Amino acid sequence: MSDIPSHEMVPGRQFHIFPLEGYSGNTFPHKHNFYEIIWPWQGDGIHLIDFQEHSLDSHAVFLLKPDQVNKFASKNLAGYIIEFSEPFLCHEPQDRVVLEKLCQSNHFQLNSSVESAVRKLLALLYQEYLSEDSRSDLIRTYLKAIIINLSKVLKSADLAIYDGDTERIAHINKLLRENFKTHKNVKFYANSLSLTPKRLNEILKLKTGKTMTELIHNRLEMEARRELIFGQLSVKDIALKLGFDDPSYFSRFFLRTAGMYPQDYRKNNHFSVTNQ
Numbered sequence: 656m657s658d659i660p661s662h663e664m665v666p667g668r669q670f671h672i673f674p675l676e677g678y679s680g681n682t683f684p685h686k687h688n689f690y691e692i693i694w695p696w697q698g699d700g701i702h703l704i705d706f707q708e709h710s711l712d713s714h715a716v717f718l719l720k721p722d723q724v725n726k727f728a729s730k731n732l733a734g735y736i737i738e739f740s741e742p743f744l745c746h747e748p749q750d751r752v753v754l755e756k757l758c759q760s761n762h763f764q765l766n767s768s769v770e771s772a773v774r775k776l777l778a779l780l781y782q783e784y785l786s787e788d789s790r791s792d793l794i795r796t797y798l799k800a801i802i803i804n805l806s807k808v809l810k811s812a813d814l815a816i817y818d819g820d821t822e823r824i825a826h827i828n829k830l831l832r833e834n835f836k837t838h839k840n841v842k843f844y845a846n847s848l849s850l851t852p853k854r855l856n857e858i859l860k861l862k863t864g865k866t867m868t869e870l871i872h873n874r875l876e877m878e879a880r881r882e883l884i885f886g887q888l889s890v891k892d893i894a895l896k897l898g899f900d901d902p903s904y905f906s907r908f909f910l911r912t913a914g915m916y917p918q919d920y921r922k923n924n925h926f927s928v929t930n931q
Contacts (some may be wrong), residue, residue, distance in 0.1 A: 659724060659886040660685040669743035670794060672784050675732040684726045684885040691719040692737040692801065700729025704761045705881065714765045716805060720758040721832065724885050735777050744798060748822045753806060755825040763808045772804050820858050823848055835874045836898040841867040876912040883921040890917045
């Protein structure tokens with residue numbers, strides 16, 4: 656029994672871009688420990704991100720955050736894949752806020768003006784990346800410009816106004832991604848932001864409609880669903896991986912959040928998704 660394969664960024668590297676020219680084939684479901692922007696502007700196929708299928712078309716750009724599961728079934732692709740770490744992009748607090756907000760949507764349908772701008776930026780970015788005297792600050796500038804252009808696709812209401820609370824939410828999302836398996840207590844996250852649990856929940860309810868406990872449980876359920884559908888670990892091993900010392904408690908937790916026991920969820924979903 657094995658984990659879902661995870662692709663790691665090469666040690667010491669924080670950014671990479673490569674063309675998709677002529678790529679065809681199927682990939683196995685896998686994760687990354689980095690962010691990914693994928694624009695296959697030519698080719699046919701399906702891109703599965705977690706539990707959602709997306710048909711490839713020339714105007715669709717995909718943005719994946721760390722730990723999301725994805726797979727391709729495609730042929731004759733052309734375009735680019737960009738891989739980057741959060742520290743590479745996020746030098747200012749607002750950078751993380753914009754990135755976290757954009758990552759709430761994995762799929763961006765470009766209009767003509769944004770598509771034209773992103774194509775030009777990608778060409779400049781790739782040219783700079785290949786240059787013998789390439790500068791990481793210039794690469795970062797082009798990458799930020801691409802992300803800003805992607806944000807234009809969202810409705811204005813979908814992009815939060817930057818303030819101290821939105822910065823805290825972005826930081827909480829980062830903390831949760833890094834610690835949800837080992838820290839399931841609200842106090843840990845509140846202390847990390849020098850807030851009381853009550854104040855943290857007030858901010859979260861105002862900005863997200865959820866409490867910290869609900870966010871922790873949502874993340875645990877999401878990761879459990881990924882493991883049950885795309886992975887091969889036993890339910891007991893999934894429970895231990897997610898920080899549950901008692902597998903029976905994990906089963907009850909999953910029943911409460913997902914509406915069925917883990918074994919039943921895997922039986923109902925595993926084959927149909929991973930074998931497409």
